[in-house]
Amino acid sequence: MIRDGSTFTGMPAAESAPVSPTAPSPAVPLRHARGSAGYRRVNLALFLAGCATFALLYTTQTLLPQLSERFALSPAAASMSVSVTTGALAVAVIPVSMLSERVGRTRIMTVSVFAAALLGLLAAFAPDFGTLVALRTLQGVALAGLPATAMAYLAEEVEGASLGAAMGLYVAGNSIGGMGGRLVTGFAADLGGWRTAIVAVSLLALACAVVFRLLVPPSRHFAPSGVTGRELAGTLRSHLGDPALRRLYALGMLFMAAFGTVYNYLGYRLLGRPFNLPESVVGAIFVIYLAGTFSSTAAGRMVGRFGHRATLWAAAAVTAAGALLTLPDHLAFVVPGLIVLTAGFFAGHAAASAAVGLRARHGRAQASALYIAAYYLGSSLGGPVGGVAFHAVGWWGAVVFVLALCTVAVWAAAPLKSTGTAPVAASVRTRAAAKAA
Incomplete structure (x- = not known):
């Protein structure tokens, strides 16, 4: 029996040979399914790649107060060391995804x-x-090559029924990388300053890169294509013309803007009065990213049971509740609030990114690239806007900005009835039945 989502292809025409009626048909291996050795290798390899990506992308986020002091910068100016990286990734991700084709x-x-x-x-x-x-x-x-390509790789190499869980584990790697990078940065900065911290995180990412290369299975369902600029433009127009995909891209931007606002300026708040925490303790608080590890994998299961709209609504509500919990000037509220907010963000990101892979019928790399571009533009643009609110009003301003973003996210997710796994699978079965008839 062939697993749903697998494909068979013959040899190239120039190399094909007559096949007798009794000879077995040459078949391309099935896509990786949950429980197989290949599926485990894919998950671990992409998990480590996600770790390296998030650790490197936000290396300077914890170091913003030190950079402000060292170079005499305002918080908003120092945050450029984060914004330019996410912005460059957002701009480069579509051309790089074209190269991956x-x-x-x-x-x-x-x-x-x-x-x-x-x-x-x-x-x-x-x-x-x-x-x-x-x-x-x-x-x-440089980092632009990983996120969109990784999502397209998963969509091509993992069977449909296992894709949500695989995407959730990849996003979980992002949360572990973000947590591990912040922990290493905080302790290394206390020991040797911001330069030592960046070296430590970069070496950690290099180790992840080596293991990733050793583990990642080769593509078995990828076929190179010479995509022209005109074809790329047509594919992008097609994806942007899909109302459901547009809303998913907006959701990625909104969730990331909220998350970036909180974590960009968290260090300034915790290092200052009334908390006055040392750098290493502020870095240790990022162990909270573990909440994202669990929530992103749970989101994959929740999507399979309740669909994407309900999961995204829940994620937005949880993110907003977490932001409200951080308002009191006491760690007994701030830490639980950050846990709740982080869980909501990673659940929303996992649900939206998996929906993009299922919704796109063609040009999956470009569909994923558009999502990643919107996602990181949320950090690049939303973070500084949140910084203006933080500078003008204090932490209340940042929280109100996050609540506004979550409210818009609920509105954006409202029409997404057809992006869940069940409706998509049903449409695939309908097309297959019509073709057979």
Whole structure:
């Protein structure tokens, strides 16, 4: 019996040979299914790649107060070391995804994670803030090769019934990387300053890159295509013309803007009065990212049971509740609030990104690239806007901004009735039955 979602292809025409009626049909291996050895290798490899990506992407987020002091910068100006990286990733992700259609997913992912780690090492020795920003911009371009390509790789290599769980585990790797990067950064910054912290995170990411390359299975369902600029533009117009995909892209942007606002300026709040926490303790608070590890995998199961709209509504509500909990000036409220907010954010991201892979009928790499571009633009644009609110009103301003974003997310998710796994699977079965008839 063939698992749902698998495909068979013959040999290229020039190499094909007559097949006798009694000879077995040459078949391409099935897509990786939950429980198989290949599925476990895919999950671990992409988990580590996600760890490296999030650790590198937000290396300087915990270091913003130190950068403000070292280079005499305002919080909003120091946050440029984060915004330029996410912005460069957002701009580069679509061209790089087009390149992946020609040279392959695994090759792009490998070059991406290795180049980003090496650029991180160079950034640690930047003589001034301008050079640091330039290197962080290049790092964002390098990191662009991983997220959209990884999502397309999963959509191609993992069977449909297992895709939600696999995507959830990949996003869980993002949360672990974000947590581990912040922990390493906080302790290393206390020991040797911001340069030591960047070196430590970059070496950690380089180790993840090596293991990723050793583990990741080669693509078995990828066929190179010479996509032209006109074809790419047509594919992008097609995806942007889909109302459901547009809303999913908006959801990625909204969730990331809320998350980036809280974590960009959390360090300033906790290092200052009335908390006055040391750098290492502020870094240790990022163990809260573990909440995202569990919530992103739980979101995959919730999507399968309740659909994407209900999952996204729940994620937005949880994110808003977490933001409200952080308002009192007491760690007994701030820490639980951050746990709740982080869980809501990663659940929303996992549900929206998985829905994109299921919704797109063609050009999955470009569909995923548009989602990633919107997602990181949320960080690049929403974070600084949240910073203006934080600077003007204090933490209340940042929280009100997050609540507004969550409210818009609920509205954006309202029409997404047809993006759940069950309706998509039903439409696939309907088309298959019509073709057979």
